[in-house]
Amino acid sequence: MTVTVITGLVALAGVALGGLLTLRNQDRAWQREHQRQWRDIRLTMCNEFLAANRRYVAYVLDPRASITAIPHPREPGSLMPFFDETGRPYKEALEAGFTAMRLVVERPETVRAGVTFVNRAREVAAARATRSEADIPSETFDSLWKAEQDFINAVRGELGLASMARQP
Structure with missing residues (x-):
């Protein structure tokens, strides 16, 4: 009788242990899938933000673009660019992409x-408001491309990828 009880208890313990291990493995698989989905979402939003920024700059450099600028109310020495109805969708897409990116990234350095x-x-748009696209100082573009590279590297860090060296 004792052997039967012990055998039953061992079998029951084996079933319970097997159930716990199965639950643990399922939880790990769910966590991996959840992380993968969020990684894909982050990559998509950051890519859309990059594309919106590129379209914004491309519009700014269009010779037909109509841009005005006024002094920034909170940043002395800076100008705030304003667009006509043709350029407004580019500004709105940039702002929307920026907000979407901020909603999904985790690291503060990526937001910065x-x-x-x-x-x-x-700054490129503000410079364009006061001069032709050909007369925008090259330093303005250099700082834009450096900022883009820094953002790309921040996103790569966010996704667990190594930084890329700045391409000339």
Whole structure:
């Protein structure tokens, strides 16, 4: 009788242990899938933000673009660019992409790099408001491309990838 009880208890313990291990493995698989989905979402949003920023700059450099600029109310020495109805969708797409990116990234340095990237694009637009696209100082573009590279590297860090060296 004792052997039967012990055998039953061992079998029951084996079933319970097997159930716990199965639950643990299922939880790990769910966690991996959840992380993969969020990684894909982050990559998509950051890619859309990069594309919106590029379209914004491309519009700014269009010779037909109509841009005005006024002094920034909170940043002395800076200008705020304003667009006509043709350019407004580019500005709105940039702002929407920026907000979407901020909603999904986890690291503060990624957000800071995104803020710098947007500010550098706005500086290009403000410079364009006061001169032709050919007369924008090359330093303005250098700082824009550096900000873009810094943002890309911040996103790569966010995704667990190594930084890339700046391409000439």
